[in-house]
């Protein structure tokens with residue numbers, strides 16, 4: 143459906159001006175090989191700056207790679223980037239040129255730009271706005287909507303004048319749970335009824351685990367793993383995730399707690415550890431009995447998540463991944 147081979151892209155170094163430091167060359171995409179199959183929801187997961195958006199812009203013909211090939215439904219997108227618009231719908235992160243239009247007109251205009259006749263464009267517009275619960279705000283300009291509403295309206299426009307490949311860059315950012323559910327419901331329906339393929343950029347690991355068939359984990363422009371979420375999680379099977387939340391600060395005067403310090407991912411009052419089951423039991427026994435207990439607010443034991451896999455793979459920016 144969509145394949146990238148040996149894709150490489152660097153942003154050039156910039157010279158500093160008037161005392162401000164320059165920036166070195168950034169290799170945003172580093173020899174990426176990917177194959178997205180028809181009808182699957184394929185994810186690109188990685189921390190901020192991992193190169194997700196750069197990769198997607200090359201896959202969608204919006205940015206020319208320095209090297210490598212992109213093929214979508216048999217078309218060479220590096221040679222013929224103009225063909226991408228007929229093959230895919232792209233929902234980027236930035237606001238669009240349609241911002242001045244009402245939700246209704248933005249959806250209809252997109253349909254017309256994608257070659258629908260006026261009657262068909264209006265019919266698809268109405269169906270999509272109904273499907274996503276946007277009819278009550280159809281008459282309002284995009285730029286006057288809340289962030290989440292605007293995102294949902296942009297998603298709606300991406301669906302009009304249907305394309306076989308949907309490329310969605312963090313589509314649910316800023317959305318409430320109802321809107322999120324509407325998005326994933328609409329995606330599922332298209333996949334079930336029309337075999338639509340979805341390429342999804344995300345750094346939300348919880349969402350990734352729920353909706354993706356396969357995921358490529360990106361770090362510093364490279365694909366460091368590619369598998370189903372379950373397959374990836376098998377890499378850390380046998381480990382347990384222990385989360386400790388301290389009331390105020392960790393009781394480092396307790397030697398067993400101090401000994402853990404080097405192995406935790408720390409986020410405010412929360413400590414996260416990945417441990418073998420018997421080690422996890424020992425840690426829980428330590429913190430729930432003895433001197434550490436008074437300092438403990440909460441603890442959980444869980445099977446590893448995609449986030450644990452990511453950390454185990456050695457992803458650089460631990461804080462880069464968010465949980466909904």
Ligand SMILES: Nc1ncnc2c1ncn2[C@@H]1O[C@H](COP(=O)(O)OP(=O)(O)OP(=O)(O)O)[C@@H](O)[C@H]1O
Nearest residue numbers: 153168170188189190191192193194195196197345
């Ligand atoms: N126009 C640009 N000029 C120079 N460097 C850039 C440019 N755009 C992105 N970069 C750099 O390329 C790298 C990859 O950026 P990219 O936006 O593709 O990452 P991302 O994974 O999409 O991040 P995020 O999750 O924050 O959206 C980063 O180091 C970034 O700073």
